[in-house]
Amino acid sequence: MTEILALDGLVKRFGSRTILDGISLNVSAGEIVCFVGPSGTGKSTLLRCINGLEDIQGGRISFEGQAVQGNPSAIRAVRKRVGMIFQHFNLYPHLTALQNVMLAPVVVHKEAKAEVEARARALFDKVRLAHRINAYPAEMSGGEQQRVAIARALCTNPHLLMFDEPTSALDPETVGDVLTVMRDLALEGRTMLVVTHEIRFAADVGTRMVFMDQCRIVEQGDPRAMVAGAQTERARKFLGTIHG
Numbered sequence: 001m002t003e004i005l006a007l008d009g010l011v012k013r014f015g016s017r018t019i020l021d022g023i024s025l026n027v028s029a030g031e032i033v034c035f036v037g038p039s040g041t042g043k044s045t046l047l048r049c050i051n052g053l054e055d056i057q058g059g060r061i062s063f064e065g066q067a068v069q070g071n072p073s074a075i076r077a078v079r080k081r082v083g084m085i086f087q088h089f090n091l092y093p094h095l096t097a098l099q100n101v102m103l104a105p106v107v108v109h110k111e112a113k114a115e116v117e118a119r120a121r122a123l124f125d126k127v128r129l130a131h132r133i134n135a136y137p138a139e140m141s142g143g144e145q146q147r148v149a150i151a152r153a154l155c156t157n158p159h160l161l162m163f164d165e166p167t168s169a170l171d172p173e174t175v176g177d178v179l180t181v182m183r184d185l186a187l188e189g190r191t192m193l194v195v196t197h198e199i200r201f202a203a204d205v206g207t208r209m210v211f212m213d214q215c216r217i218v219e220q221g222d223p224r225a226m227v228a229g230a231q232t233e234r235a236r237k238f239l240g241t242i243h244g
């Protein structure tokens with residue numbers, strides 16, 4: 001399997017506070033790795049370190065075989081190849097859905113507008129929003145906006161998609177539509193890191209579950225096996241709590 005991402009003993013501190021304390025993880029192409037764990041354990045920080053939004057104080061990150069930290073051109077390459085989807089969709093309110101999706105490829109990457117538009121239109125089909133292509137964010141539900149954000153991430157042809165609690169800010173009735181699109185992406189073989197509290201999604205779609213607590217990976221394994229009965233007491237307790 002092609003290795004997409006390798007983390008080796010990653011350490012992140014804010015001031016004297018350690019946030020990530022030796023995170024090692026290898027992710028191969030096509031894996032769907034779901035991160036779960038209590039609030040404040042560093043899950044979001046970990047994703048931010050991976051795409052170079054945070055510097056790191058120890059360890060190594062390599063993306064598609066290339067060391068990232070301390071190498072500005074590698075950081076730029078990673079950012080270009082990683083699509084990030086956040087809890088709050090961060091769409092530009094004055095642009096339509098289509099314009100939001102086309103913005104980075106056209107303005108940042110200087111691609112030809114007609115090519116980008118053709119790709120963007122196909123992506124709106126994929127996220128099941130072809131009928132909303134000319135809507136403004138304020139005219140869309142949270143779930144629709146999040147699917148626009150997914151199309152936006154896909155439009156830069158990423159090799160890795162990272163989701164940080166993509167459904168946590170949504171009304172319950174729109175969560176399912178977003179999870180359906182994420183399931184479609186998983187089925188087409190995308191490589192995905194997903195921080196989520198949706199344990200059923202993790203168990204159905206994830207190829208691996210990573211339980212983090214207190215700055216570390218405490219346990220990882222097959223999601224279904226972990227939900228049925230994790231090895232460590234901490235993971236068992238956490239999964240039991242949010243599983244209901």
Ligand SMILES: Nc1ncnc2c1ncn2[C@@H]1O[C@H](COP(=O)(O)OP(=O)(O)OP(=O)(O)O)[C@@H](O)[C@H]1O
Nearest residue numbers: 014015019037038039040041042043044045046165
């Ligand atoms: N820029 C920052 N400066 C200082 N501390 C920070 C910064 N960003 C995050 N932290 C701290 O790092 C710790 C980990 O935060 P992070 O947001 O990564 O946790 P999380 O696991 O994503 O939590 P949640 O489940 O609530 O989203 C927290 O204690 C947080 O306060």
Ligand SMILES: [Mg+2]
Nearest residue numbers: 043044045164
């Ligand atoms: Mg977080």
